Amino acid sequence: MTVDTSPPLLSVRGLHITTSSGFPILQDLSFDVEAGSIVALVGESGSGKTVAARxxxxxxxxxxxxxxxxxIFQGRDVLKMSDTEIRGLRGAEIGMVFQEPMVSLNPALTIGAQLIEGLRLHEKISVKSSLERATEMLARVSIPNPEACLAAYPHQFSGGMRQRIMLASVMLLRPKLLIADEPTTALDTLTQREVMETMVDLTRTSGTAVLLITHNLGLVAQYAKNVIVLERGKLIERGSVEEVLRRPKEQYTRTLIEALPKRDHERQPLAYRPPLIEARNVEVTFSGAGNMFSAAEKKLAVKGVSLGVQPSEVVALVGGSGSGKTTLGRAMLGLLPLSGGDIYFRDRSMASADKAAARDFRLQCQLIFQDPYSSLDPRQTIFDIVAEPLKHGPKLGRSEKAERVKEMLNKVGLAALADRYPHALSGGQRQRVAIARAVIRNPAFVVADEPVSALDMTIQKQVLDLLRRLQENHGFACLFISHDLGAVSRIADRIIVLQQGLIVEEGSTGNVLDNPQHAYTQALLEATPTLRIAA
Incomplete structure (x- = not known):
């Protein structure tokens, strides 16, 4: 038997990284990435994963x-390289796919201009040849009509398509190491699988190694060979996926695994009650962009959908990107105009409601946004953000309002952070603020739009448990919009599956997840990466 004694492609040894004030971010970190292998860096937010990769x-x-x-990368210490040497390394030798492609891609430049920029910087190649290679690479990552894509702009593509474009731009240079920083966080399960399969196929054919940064342990189990577990900048455990994830030695690793979504089998089915809110044959139409030669095309995003949510019920609305989930949720809140159908709240039509009834409906509804950082005012303290909805109800005295806010912040575990600003909080803490703001007025109906898609598993579990606990205590009806079937299994009483604006399946959480009838539901479940724990 031949033993491979070649040195690793990347070798990190005793790495210490601190802030300018001396606060430690990484402490004595050591790991290797072999050529052609896939190594995963996992851990909670703030564990130092992205810092180690960058x-x-x-x-x-x-x-x-x-x-x-x-x-050490291919025998050279990256930390001792000159600026000229490191510029030659980036892109050509080490490529990086960032977490949010819309931020990474320049909105003012065409896709073609961005794809060939690195290629022409590192290789002596003509514009024509570089565009030909870019077109070929776009076709390899399954971009339809790649020639037209070259002349398009990032905003014209979905999140999954933008991630594929980012992957194409990095792989055009055939790097020896690809760093993928949470490459599928905000993608639905079908798109997630397509992007990961594309990445694995490209790296295997070119012999590229992958350093995968993710909080999704199911993804790690499915695609990685080795895994490195970080906690607050310290190496906790490392080894093969089989050893670390299926037979963990450290408590922190076990905590990460235990945080994986599990079905709440003890939840009793709700006794039938008349729906608090109903969508009856709802249609929502969007107008496309027209020009002087042609009229704007209209797109029917939601196609005659009917659904109801009972008091104290959590109904999950699931489906891939573009299925109409968020559009339907916003339409039920009255935030989007209907092109057909009606919304009934407490059996009253909102289309024919007078101003007083419409205002009462709005005050009884709340929305939890997907990205709390964008929805929280950076100039307000946490106390002021949570207190703001109290302006739109019965007038409260200053002390009474302060007590109400203090009570709510205590419920969401943020009582000690009332004087901080959003930028000083973690992603999970900001999402707790968004939930507290939505619930403080005791609304009757809450729409939670992908509230945990960007959170790591332990924080996701905490936020979902918090949302469910508040829902049980306050009794509001909840429409939970998500592409994450794991999160849905933890919180939902009932699941409605949406595909291209139509309901294709609905039923209790157990029935839909255990015995899916529609092919689309089956495909969503099949595409969901899971970690099977050995008994």
Missing amino acids: ASMRLLPKAIKATSGEI
């Missing part, structure tokens, strides 16, 4: 620096 390309912010250790 350090490998010397992409750390000025306020963060490596104080000791080595990052």
Whole structure:
């Protein structure tokens, strides 16, 4: 038997990274990435995963620096390279796919211009040849009509398509190491699988190694060979996926695994009650962009959908990107105009409601946004953000309002952070603020739009448990919009599956997940990465 004694492609040894004030971010981190392998870095938010990856390309912010250790890539220490050497390394030798492609892609440049930029920087190649290679790569990542894609702009593509374009731009240079930083976080399960399969296929054919940064342990189990577990900048455990995830030695690793979504089998089915809110044959139409030569095309995003949500019930609305989930949720809140059908609240038509009834309906409804950072005013403290909805109800005295806010912040575990601003909170804490703001007025109906899609598993579990506990205590009806069937299994009483604006399946959570009838539901479940724990 031949033993491979070749050195690893990337070798991190005793790496220490601190802030300018001396606060430790990474402490004595060591790991290897072999050529052609897929290695996963996992851990909660703030564990140092992205910092470790960015350090490998010397992409750390000025306020963060490596104080000791080595990052050896193909025999050279990245930390000791000159600026000229490191610029030659980035892109050509080490490529990186960032978490949010819409932020990474320049909205002012065409896809073609962005694809060939790195290619022409690192290789002596003509514009024509570079565009030909870009077109070929776009076809490989399953972009329809790649020639037209070159002349298009990032905003014209879905999240999954933008992630594929980012992957194409990185792989055009055939790097020896690909760093994928949460490449599928905000994607639905079908698109997630397509992107991951495309990435794995491209890296295998070119012999590229992958450093995968993710909080999705199911994804790690399905695609990675080795895994490294970080907690607050410290290496907790490392080894093969089989060893670490299926037979973990450390409590922190077990905590991450235990946080994976599990079905609440003890939840009793709700006795039937008349729906609090109903969508009856609802249609929502969007107008496309027209020009001087042609009229704007209309797109029917929601096609005659009818559904109801009972008091104290959580109904999950699931489906892939573009299925109409968010559109339907906003339409039920009256935030989008209907092109057909009607919304009934407490058996009263909102289409014929007078101003007083419409205002009462609005005050009884709340929305929890997908990205709390964008929805929270950065100039307000947490206390003021949570207190703001109290302005739109019965007038409260200053002390009474303060007591109400304090009570709510205590319920969501943020009582000590009332004087902070949103930027000083973690993603999970910001989502708790968004939930507290939505619930403080005791609404009758709450729409939660992908509230945990960008959170790691432990924080996701905490937020879902909090949302369910508040829902049980306050008794509001909840429409839970998600593409994450794991999250849905933890919180929902009933599931409605939406495909291209139509309901294709609905039923109790157990029936839909255990015995799906429609092919689309079956495909969603099949595409969901899972970690099977050995008994």
